[in-house]
Amino acid sequence: MATYTAPLRDLRFVYEELFDAEEITALEAYRDATPDLVSAIYEEGAKLCQNELFPLNRSGDEEGCHFENGNVRTPEGFRSAYAAYVDGGWGGLNCAPEFGGQGMPHSVNIALEEMLCSANLSFSTYPGLTRGVYRALRVFGSEAIKQLYLPRLVSGKWSGTMCLTEPHCGTDLGLLRTRAEPTKQDNYRITGTKIFITAGEHDLTENIVHLVLARLPDAPKGIKGISLFLVPKFVPDEQDEPGVRNSVTCASIEHKMGIKASATCVMNLQEATGWLVGQPHRGMHAMFTMMNDARLGVGMQGLGIAEIAYQAAGAYAKERLQGRSITGTKQPDKPADPLIVHPDIRRILLTMRSFTEGARALTCWVARNLDFRDKAETEEARQAADDFVQLMTPIVKAFLTDYGFEVTNMGLQVHGGHGYIRETGVEQYVRDARITQIYEGANGIQALDLVGRKIPAHTGRYLRSFFHPVQRWIEEQSTNTELQPFVLSISKAFGRLQLATGHIAQAGLRNPDEGGAAASEYLRLFGLVALGYLWARMAQISIEKQGGDDNAFYAAKIVTARFFMERVLPQTGSLFAAIMSGSSTMMEFPDETF
Numbered sequence: 001m002a003t004y005t006a007p008l009r010d011l012r013f014v015y016e017e018l019f020d021a022e023e024i025t026a027l028e029a030y031r032d033a034t035p036d037l038v039s040a041i042y043e044e045g046a047k048l049c050q051n052e053l054f055p056l057n058r059s060g061d062e063e064g065c066h067f068e069n070g071n072v073r074t075p076e077g078f079r080s081a082y083a084a085y086v087d088g089g090w091g092g093l094n095c096a097p098e099f100g101g102q103g104m105p106h107s108v109n110i111a112l113e114e115m116l117c118s119a120n121l122s123f124s125t126y127p128g129l130t131r132g133v134y135r136a137l138r139v140f141g142s143e144a145i146k147q148l149y150l151p152r153l154v155s156g157k158w159s160g161t162m163c164l165t166e167p168h169c170g171t172d173l174g175l176l177r178t179r180a181e182p183t184k185q186d187n188y189r190i191t192g193t194k195i196f197i198t199a200g201e202h203d204l205t206e207n208i209v210h211l212v213l214a215r216l217p218d219a220p221k222g223i224k225g226i227s228l229f230l231v232p233k234f235v236p237d238e239q240d241e242p243g244v245r246n247s248v249t250c251a252s253i254e255h256k257m258g259i260k261a262s263a264t265c266v267m268n269l270q271e272a273t274g275w276l277v278g279q280p281h282r283g284m285h286a287m288f289t290m291m292n293d294a295r296l297g298v299g300m301q302g303l304g305i306a307e308i309a310y311q312a313a314g315a316y317a318k319e320r321l322q323g324r325s326i327t328g329t330k331q332p333d334k335p336a337d338p339l340i341v342h343p344d345i346r347r348i349l350l351t352m353r354s355f356t357e358g359a360r361a362l363t364c365w366v367a368r369n370l371d372f373r374d375k376a377e378t379e380e381a382r383q384a385a386d387d388f389v390q391l392m393t394p395i396v397k398a399f400l401t402d403y404g405f406e407v408t409n410m411g412l413q414v415h416g417g418h419g420y421i422r423e424t425g426v427e428q429y430v431r432d433a434r435i436t437q438i439y440e441g442a443n444g445i446q447a448l449d450l451v452g453r454k455i456p457a458h459t460g461r462y463l464r465s466f467f468h469p470v471q472r473w474i475e476e477q478s479t480n481t482e483l484q485p486f487v488l489s490i491s492k493a494f495g496r497l498q499l500a501t502g503h504i505a506q507a508g509l510r511n512p513d514e515g516g517a518a519a520s521e522y523l524r525l526f527g528l529v530a531l532g533y534l535w536a537r538m539a540q541i542s543i544e545k546q547g548g549d550d551n552a553f554y555a556a557k558i559v560t561a562r563f564f565m566e567r568v569l570p571q572t573g574s575l576f577a578a579i580m581s582g583s584s585t586m587m588e589f590p591d592e593t594f
Helices: 008-018 021-025 035-063 078-087 106-119 121-140 143-155 283-319 343-375 379-415 426-437 443-454 457-476 481-510 512-544 551-568 571-580
Strands: 066-068 071-073 158-163 179-182 188-198 207-214 227-232 234-236 242-245 248-253 264-277
Touching: 008 035, 008 106, 008 343, 008 512, 008 551, 021 343, 035 078, 035 106, 035 121, 035 426, 066 248, 071 248, 078 121, 106 121, 106 283, 106 343, 121 143, 121 158, 121 188, 121 207, 121 227, 121 264, 121 283, 121 426, 143 158, 143 207, 158 188, 158 283, 179 264, 188 207, 188 227, 207 264, 207 283, 227 234, 227 283, 283 343, 283 379, 283 426, 343 379, 343 512, 343 551, 379 426, 379 443, 379 457, 379 512, 443 457, 443 481, 443 512, 457 481, 457 512, 481 512, 481 551, 481 571, 512 551, 512 571
Parallel strands: 158 207
Antiparallel strands: 066 071, 179 188, 188 264, 207 227, 227 264, 234 242, 248 264
16 A cells, blocks of 8 residues: 655755754744754654645545536545645745744745655645745735735635746747736736646635736737736735635636646636736746746655655565565565565666655755845845855756656556556656646756856856855865765766856857757756765765664665765766767758658
């Protein structure tokens, strides 16, 4: 029977040992986020995810959402689970106390996000976008909008969505047609159709707050003519409670490959009442605040689904009896040895494990910089942290979801034919994981953002936020004999990343197709180097702490780090070769031959 156990020990290792928890509590806003409190939060979050959400994962997938006369009903059990989520205050964990939140750091909340995604990816989508709406309104909303909407979003009584995509435009939002007409009441009438709207309609909350991209009558063409509007499902009345139904309605829900318990909606707006958020024609600037949060959230989905797939594969490999070990029988009292004795199964499991634990370290690193970006005392520190977040956002989104999908496939492979049928549950992980590579900006777009925007930004300033600490660590550990296998491996991979970065920067100036052709391989190369650096640091800590009460934990860390360095990080060599090969073979191939 499928189970989920939150990786609490590893979450604490990353938060307290790999990184310095005192750097977070040194921030005035987070002084109460002590390791003891954080550990207690993790444990309570684990109970919610293990006991309330995971049991609904398969049943929610099988039942799906129900669409009836414009209304969406979520699967059985989802409403009570959402009530438990709200009652626990989880929606406001890292939101500002002034709006009813608990004011915890991003680096604490990121662990809750992972657990939610592991336990029930479909469920996680309902509160997931609400956090992005909260952030966008807090930064760009008027004071009246913030006072009305933020406390209700934080409490979970109301939820939020992001309405970008239209039938004729997905990535290219410059083609957007939804229009906004000003009224005499200091609001707007919004008309248009939006598709693929996650949680656009459901029965979990009293109200749904849509952030909608639309064009004003005097808007210039293209991406610079888009404004952002707040369009509630129910227009608040004089008591700030849900009042009359707005003319924003769900026309249908999509029948999808995965995340079937998440309502993906077609939304029609017919002169719906909306309010401008931010400045006219500056909607994309405001929306990107929300989209960047959402992209980090989708990266967490890749990690979360990979973790549950690894847990299922590991448990199955230790139980399933198949064949005998090629070095001799290991369990003669049984008719066969378990799968775990076979080298290829161990290769698969260690690949899965080395990704999930490395990715967990990476997401915490990024989340800590969100904390510093928002709460550091100096502008210099806040800017440095924001540089790192800007650089790493496309990598977290694309690398973690690409690899996360691969890991779910590996988990299915360990199960063999039993993985391909529904009973074990692992085929659902594969289906659910696939969308993460597509929504919130397809991964090819993330790669183009990395090479086209992030590399050249501010003459390479973003890159320095990653390159400098990696280079500094390598230099500091160059004489540490015990760490040499790790130092040498990461040095080679980091050198390839540096050379590839210079090549793309120079070749892209001569021919932009060179950067575009190399973008996906470059992003994966970057992601592998990031994980390699973090694995080297985790190995260093674990070596220093061997011999204590938790020796088995640290010993496993060291072996997993060695596996990553020896069997995964060498992929950077082939990626580097592909990057350096240029764009000619793909760009000179005749269009008519495809």
